[in-house]
Amino acid sequence: MERVTIIGLGLIGGSLGLALKAAKLTDIEIVGYDKDTPTAVDARRLGVVDKSERILQKAVRDARLVIIATPIMAVRGVMEEIAGELRENCVVTDTASTKAIVMEWASQLLPATVSFVGGHPMAGKETPGVQNAEAKLFADKPYCIIPAADASEGAVRVVTGIVQLIGARPFFIGADEHDGYVAAVSHLPLVLSAALFTLVRNSPAWPELSALASSGFLGATRLASTDAELSHDICLTNREGVLHWLDRIAEELGRYRELLQQGQEEELFKTFARAQLDRDTYIAAGPPVREPVAAEELPTSGEQLAALLVGQRLVRRVKDIGKLLEERQERGGRQGREGRGRR
């Protein structure tokens, strides 16, 4: 019986628990910890974990895999508390929305005897909490995997295996690139959404505006309902990335404003038409096809969990992760200026 420990039983930690349980792994015990005891009790009751522990150190003892799914700003404290308790070759991962800072904390705080592989599921919804956890939350969603420089190949396989097991799409990426990219596709939409909502909400015409608002406004402001702690922590830990994209969107909005102000109707029409066409094309294409992962023999020693999760459960396998990473970084060097060189 191998132990997987989930620390932080909110929407993400809870959904991970449900997704792992849905995979019906044998010989795996899922242990949960949450600093809020009623949450841990709920998690146990909802079947998110097999067992919950009230003491963090005890929860991680003997675990082969530890998943830190707390708010970003709590990750550091958790690492400090668990560092001395982790068994040798333990694989540690997290789910935080920003990665450079988490990778730095892991490198400073975790012992050299364990492997840290950062993770970030690009999934969520605006209703937080374990009571809203879903086994399918990660299905077909990208899941960023950011191995620490000294993470073992086996550890990367364990995390990749978990990601595939829960139905997500592994996306290998460096921490700085990650933070630059998610600032664009995740953090900027969040701030835009909050700003749009607060602007309209604070208008003296709110009684009329709120009565008139329909699905367009509700959809455009959906992310304003994001847990405020998460929004705040994201802005704090990815400040440069968010500022960069806030400046870019200000320019872009300025461009639209200019076209409108100057009555450049044809150009304005073309701009909207291009947006419509490109987005429809993007939507029609669907998510990128999951690259088939070829089978290759598993490491024969030390990686019991990898064997359990990757070897027994999946016929496909993580192939040449190093190569994928290299390729992506090469491409990133050519095309991915947005994700680099800002710091």
Place this chain on the structure above:
Amino acid sequence: MERVTIIGLGLIGGSLGLALKAAKLTDIEIVGYDKDTPTAVDARRLGVVDKSERILQKAVRDARLVIIATPIMAVRGVMEEIAGELRENCVVTDTASTKAIVMEWASQLLPATVSFVGGHPMAGKETPGVQNAEAKLFADKPYCIIPAADASEGAVRVVTGIVQLIGARPFFIGADEHDGYVAAVSHLPLVLSAALFTLVRNSPAWPELSALASSGFLGATRLASTDAELSHDICLTNREGVLHWLDRIAEELGRYRELLQQGQEEELFKTFARAQLDRDTYIAAGPPVREPVAAEELPTSGEQLAALLVGQRLVRRVKDIGKLLEERQERGGRQGREGRGRR
């Protein structure tokens, strides 16, 4: 048999047809016209209309109610073409997203023998066309009603009856107020969404960004898939309103930027928390309760359609619309600066 004519059989015109048919009115014939003949044929085939006409003038002849559901910029031309064909006491309405300009066209172009009552259903989706029409598109959505100064009381009742019949919430409002308000809750989100999409799409990192983007980005950019003609026409016909709100959102984003840049973390957290709380409260409250409309005798002459639609089909009735309008305008004067005084 009274005739209702729908001009423009796209998503909105088509959905109106389906919604009216779903009400199973007796003695009403729904006639459709679209300048695109295949669309008109499709509309007939899909049961959106009882009959389609290939000649606009013929389509409106003898109609008691004419609904203009074309793109905004086409409304003027339609009014010019039908003006000479409308029977006495015909009720004309439209569905355009901007109202001041449409009211002006109606006042210039339609004969004094007919009544114009502007309409704007706050409903839609990003898949246009009659093939995406839905009878339930307007259910529980606000539907703005803007009677022309010289519209008869009976005409307002007809349009209000139609709005209630299709399950929408009548919202009486002046044209300038309307344009100011929808600029905030509809047109600004549209431009924001398009700007966010084009910004990210034009990034050299698009291959990575598009692979990483998840439900947050998709939701925040949904309105970028709005029909480009609609987006363009909105900006053109509500330029002042859109410019006003573009300036306001630029300020609001600047405020977020400032808090982030200056490391005002507590204030930033409070701002996000306030947005989350206010939006959750707004969502939890649901749409405003539909004011019950008391019964009152119908006009006894000339308003056959009103009798058919309002009298026979609804037990409740439009009560004191003038009073509602007055109240709203009074409130608008106090609180609704956003919707007025910009022109």
